[in-house]
Amino acid sequence: MKALITGSRGQLGRALLQSVPDGIVPTPLDRWSCDLTDHARCRKVVLTHRPDVLINAAAYTQVDAAETERDMAFQVNAEGPRALADAVAETGGRLVQISTDFVFNGNQSRPYLPDAPTDPLSVYGASKRAGEELVLERLKGAAVVLRTAWVYASQGSNFVRTMLRLMCTRDSVSVVSDQIGSPTWAGSLAKAVWAAAMKPQISGILHWTDGGVASWYDFAVAIQEEALVRRLLSRSVPIKPISAADYARQSPAAAARPRFSVLDLRSTKEMLGIEPTHWRSNLRAMLDELAASSPTAGSSD
16 A cells, blocks of 8 residues: 655654554655645656655644744645545545644533534644644545644653753743643554554544643643652752743733633544554653653754
8 A cells, every 4th residue: 555644754654654654665755845825846756656645744834933823734734635635536545634723712621522512713724724624524434533642752842851951950940830732642642543544444534643631831840750760860850830821921922822721532532443652651652762862852953
């Protein structure tokens, strides 16, 4: 089976390439070979390779910057996937579109089902939701939208690496304590993506994260504890809980985030036949990987 992977240099793209199942022939596409703002180029790439499945792991993910770069966010996150979907419709393949918990407003207190009403609070969330709708409209039974949340990896820019850097350089850190979600290691997300890609009978919206829930503050505390054990940090620093409202007052340019964005995984677990690992176990696995590869994990790329 031939698989095209956009965003191949990103967190998920790297994880997908590191975990290719037997029988899959992957073709990685980075932003230079498949720029989602160049729709004609995207179409040509798909028509040239004619993949059995296209995994779109590319996205505009600068949540705060999207508030002032709306056109770019929609070009990459909505019009880009539309162009890919149109091309896949011509070749007869399937498309797995990666999406986000940010399509929800976070006002409910129970995990969001895949068919729950969406109401994004930010430009980023709105652009990702538009991408979902365009892909599902154009490909119907040949499209999977897989929503996830709070993704991190040992490479790239993410919350774990940011916390490690700040804990190395500051005497304390303040972290939002009243936004709740599920941290998700890119390595475990890749397994779910491949499981969906290899089941042609599956279509529609799926949810996948690591197991368990946490606030950003809980996540930061766990990062420090586990990093100290692995000597990725040489000291502990105070971690101060802060409300999202106080954070917004300190950073007025920040986009609104969902207060609660835990995703309900039950239907996806049944369809894919896999179980999520708890986020803390996967955090340990990622930090083990980081410790083995770099003595300066907290430094920026």
